[in-house]
Amino acid sequence: MPTGEPSIALSVPVGDAAKTTTCYMCACRCGIKVHLRNGKVRYIEGNRDHPVNRGVLCGKGAAGIMQHYSPARLKAPLKRVGPRGSGEFAEIGWEEALSIAAGWLGEVRERDPSRLAFFTGRDQSQALTGWFAQQFGTPNFAAHGGFCSVNMAAAGLYTFGGSFWEFGDPDWDRTKYFMLFGVAEDHASNPIKAALGRLKARGVKIVAVNPVRTGYNAIADQWIGIRPGTDGMLAGALIHELLRTQRIDLEYLVRYTNAPWLVIRDPGAGDDGLFARGGNGKPLAFDKQSGALADATLAGIAPALVGEYELADGRTAVPSFVPMAERFLSAEYTPEKAAAVTGVPAETIRRLARELAHTAFEQQISLDVPWTDWAGRRHETMTGRPVSMHAMRGISAHSNGFHTCRLLHLLQILLGSIDCPGGFRYKPPFPKPTPPPNRPAGKLGTVHPGKPLAGSPLGFPQGPEDLLVDGDGRPLRIDKAYSWDAPVAAHGLMHMVITNAANADPYPVDVLFMYMANMSWNSSMNIPAVLRYLTEKAPGTDDYSIPRIIYSDAYFSEMVPYADLILPDTTYLERWDCISLLDRPISEPDGPADAIRQPVVAPDRDVRPFQAVLIDLGARLRLPGFVDEQGAPKYPGGYADYIVNHERGPGIGPLAGFRGADGRSYGKGAPNPRQLDEYIANGCFHQHHLEPEQRFYKHANKAYLEWAKEVGFVGSADPIIFQLYLEPLQRFRLAARGHGAVQPPPSHRRRIETFFDPIPFWYAPFEGAVLDEAEYPLHAVTQRPMHMYHSWGSQNAWLRQITAENRLYIHRDRALALGVGDDDWVWITSAIGRVKCQVRLMEGVNPDTVWTWNAVGKRAGAWGLAPDAPEATRGFLLNHLISELLPEREGGYRFSNSDPVTGQAAWYDLRVRVERAKPDEAGESWPRFERLADPLGQTRPAVSAFGADFREAQR
């Protein structure tokens, strides 16, 4: 070294200890290694061995330190002492807090368990929370899926037993053509990023369909700046083109789908449109070999896809393929028609269809991996149609999301690209039967005081008889899930709970118990109304319309001041957690995986992990399963105890790895007292690796299905048949036509008739359809910044520096037409309200669309931020503009602003107009709400020099 250069310490160890755990900076659940120095978090890095992120870490994950040390952390249990919303709280001890909660909950349970509404937000412990609700006896349970992704989950599960995101993945390493629909930076955060990098390296063409060209869409080979809510029409036109040019995989259809199943054609009959079934109850097909009807599920038949056939009773039936093909071959789905709807030129649509077909059929791949199909037939190779797709909330959060998502799956299936090499692959425990067999519990007459529910509150209805409605067809759940409003509400409708409870529609609740969901702010539509519902008194009384609200959260969110009792949660580095196969696992297509969180540091505040609190409450309430025969707590060791020792079925527990007394069993096995140690030793996750012969065609792969049955993923090893034609929807439709014991009230019949079409179709999103489009000419959508997750990012000293305020982005040409310039302030007006904000012009956005970053706007005083923080003064939300209810229909009924099939909140249906604000209105966003009082007297440092303590190690 030449003289003059100082000598520097090059080999300082990162810290004095390191622990693996699972990230919680978003829903991606990457493996992380947390390095500590002197008991403080020094550095968080991605775990190289982890199946989700393989070592990388995103912008959020790498900012975890600032989340963990956020000044917005709650510090002790709180009891409300002032009026609701005032933020006046008294700190109380845990014993007092838990006895208050247990008192409220116990009283409700003994009187009417359904008067408890228990809803959780972005938690990752729904296997526990759902079980708590079941043992408590309330049907009023769900997590946040109703305003997140239920359209995607339900459409996928009912159609092919998997879904985008959690339950499947593109075959990143083999695909040759990749289409991304409506994905911003959403979930699967690092896997998608890493995969896009790999696709780029291999030169795979990436097509991004999204109204906004940012993030992933920016690096696509082709960006399709589609009009929001019209992706289904694009998919329909692609299907049209594939059919017209005879470019679909017919063999795949007869092998794996219900396309050949015969559908009864008998207009007016109670079984019109249902599958014709044989004496054994199995669907029928026409066997071209024997020239006769045959059990459609048999191997070796040659089922017809075309034609009209006579049934034994003399009626006619057609393969379900026929009405499906007729629909998409019709003039309704031509590229020209789609071009008018989507804004995508017809020639582009044709070209996409050609490219898809070319890749699927001319670039077919073949793996030399022998496998055996469900019928026991051996195949020497695995054929792949290397076209893959991924979709997310841009598809899901529309009132046509369920059918749009079905259209995408139909497109994939017609190309023969589900679970084949290069296509879209299931992540075990998926595929599940189409749909999964469990039905929602809580039917009329099954909810009893002091008793558990017969099953889980959430499930998959297969017809009107599975609905939770009373004799008049009125909803039995507070959120109206599984009612005629939203019959296939597989994730519930959390977004309607506060509105419905306050309006006693269908009935009031006594206790609203919520976890980790900012329902008074960015997780609700129409925030001013929600705040009113939370604080208004029941008519003629001195009680709040929602009398008691218990809320658990780690941070001082906007929701905290509206609760009566606060149970402060820990940060993600201070807790046990379980990413379970019973819930939303972290599996990879080559094998199921689950994971844990372990406490990396001890809390320095009087807080407890919510799951441990829930187990404690369960024991105090003496809920079955939470106490032993003597009434003593069954899991005195809290959540860790539960994770290891709880059995949902014999040998099946929250974690699938290291089971059995010796820790060698997978899936099923006796609880292993050393299970958590073994997970920790393995990096806090466990992945099972499927045999090569099990890795593709899982829905029809004997070796896979038999193994899946053995470990409890599926009930039988029967093949999983893709439901292109969705018979359960037809059952609902028949009820609307006056058939069956359970029928919709007259007000709902037309809606059910229209939207419960067994063949997917595109229809205009509701908000656009009911409003004058000339008055509200623009679509308005949000997307999440890559470096933030919901409202959490703004309390993070690092992440908020990246985005402390948001703009409304508008196309340059549209802005010119509106007389709006860059940095101008504008009013956005929807049918229910106005918002003022500042604009930025851009090229890469659909010209009929404006958009902004989600959840950056904050209420003054919340999240430990100064009241004059830019988030509060210049940030804004679109939520104020979105109605939770659709306009009144004939008869005065107001449906929720949701998908009519699943109840998924239709955030992205929003229509607005934009006008320039007056010069004197510039400078601050609007509306502004009263500043929240800080219940804890949080101190905000003027300067943060995090890491200064670590300096000594360097010198």
Place this chain on the structure above:
Amino acid sequence: MTTLPRSTARKLGLVIDLDTCVGCQACATSCKEWNTGGYSAPLTDQDPYGADPHGAWLNRVHAYEVGEGAQSRTVHFPRSCLHCETPACVTVCPTGASYKRAEDGIVLVNPDTCIGCKLCSWACPYGAREYDYADGVMKKCTLCVDRIYNETFAPEDRIPVCVRACPTGARHFGDLGDPASAVSQLAAERGGFDLLPETGCKPVNKYLPPRPRRDATAASAAATGVSANSGDEASASARFFAWADKVLSR
């Protein structure tokens, strides 16, 4: 030593792929995280929870739009110190706190001798130097000098933290002075370019330009299958059903 080494044994630096970067900020926050407790500790933040939050960051990601209409594109653009061969920031330093290492070309600031005069930040055309208002010294990218030689690390982790974290693999680290190195070859293959070569600073870091978009592929020209747009809808439908009426075994 603010006089520059005549030559450096190696030219360590980064190659940043603008074709692959999705702008996720992982490089920015992982850098902040590592370096606030590392060689540059701390990277102070001013008013971190207040009206005017700003702090010292060594890595920042811009997003630009380029071009108009259908030809336009969005490019995410991470920026950090380019570890120039002739760094103007070093020669202006009055104290010798700024220096370029002879061994590997890394440009560093010695936080124990920097007087915080800010002149180096004026001299740098790239905005790569950030003054730490609380610490009173200049901070900059160290190319993770406390990682890349760190013998307490596994060999695969001896890379800058931004490269370690980058989820898309858009960042590459290596010796750009060695034409045979992976980074040099990548830069050569992909037309890696310098930022503002006109300044004469001779950046070591290279940027890979966005690749040409493929709005149409070979498949679009001639496709198998029935592509003629002949006949009306009804006949297209009839032709389709005739085609699909095959003996297909299940």
Place this chain on the structure above:
Amino acid sequence: MHPAYSVIFFTTASGAGYGLLILLGLLGPLGWVPQTSVFGLVGLGLALTLVTGGLLSSTAHLGHPERAWRALSQWRSSWLSREGVASLATYVPAGVLGIGWVFLERTDGFFAAMGVLAAVFAVGTLVCTGMIYASLPTIRAWHQPFVVPVYVALGLATGALLLSLLLLLVGVATAWAPWLAILTLAAAWLLKTASWARADRAERIYTVEQATGLGRFGKVRPLEPPHTQPNYVMREMGYRIGRKHAQKLRRIAVMLTFVVPVLVSALMLAAGSGIGLLLALGAVVSAGAGVLLERWLFFAEAEHVVMIYYGREAA
């Protein structure tokens, strides 16, 4: 560039101080000024006080003033370091000259040599100061040949005004002193005008298309800044002043720095010593304020090339 107030005060005060020192160092040995202890004490005292005050003020700009001594080490490459060395070096001949003048009332021989040396060093310091700015290619308005002469000329001009004042203070009325002020002011005015013209004319040679290397794809526009609130680079380098506002301030600066002092100096030629003292004081105050404003504008109007990454189209 964000105006750095301590630096502005430093260059204004030290500039005048060095200007005065140069004149005393040369005119003392020539005998143009009184060789009395009093005049030596007042003259050199004022010059060195201004220099020292300025230097001390400049350290207020530093994050670590206590380490300022380290700035003397890199004179081989750094103009800032050279400025530090030169400024300290100037104290030696200036101090020796002071000993001769104040205690021995001698400015000849060895002390004359010291006077010349002090003047040379002072000029050197002013050149170094100017070169700190002029050597930065990142700032178009500074990177030009007139910056250094302006620093030297303004130092001399303000020094000459001080000298006029001092001479009147000790009761010496001369014609050459106001003339010297007028001439140096005129020279500085000319140079400053040229400097402004040069800065205004200088082509913005760097564009955002070049800076990002993306020009091959078309016009480049910022979509998202790295951070929504200004960062250090934007705070330090992103200062902007409106063109009209700047023009107005330039006119005021010219008025205060040049017009008023020149007119006043001309008046002094005509006026008696009583009123002359007041006039000289007025000229010093006016020029001082003017130079402060000129220096403020020197920063405020300067555009740094880095800002093209933050939304300026060219720099």
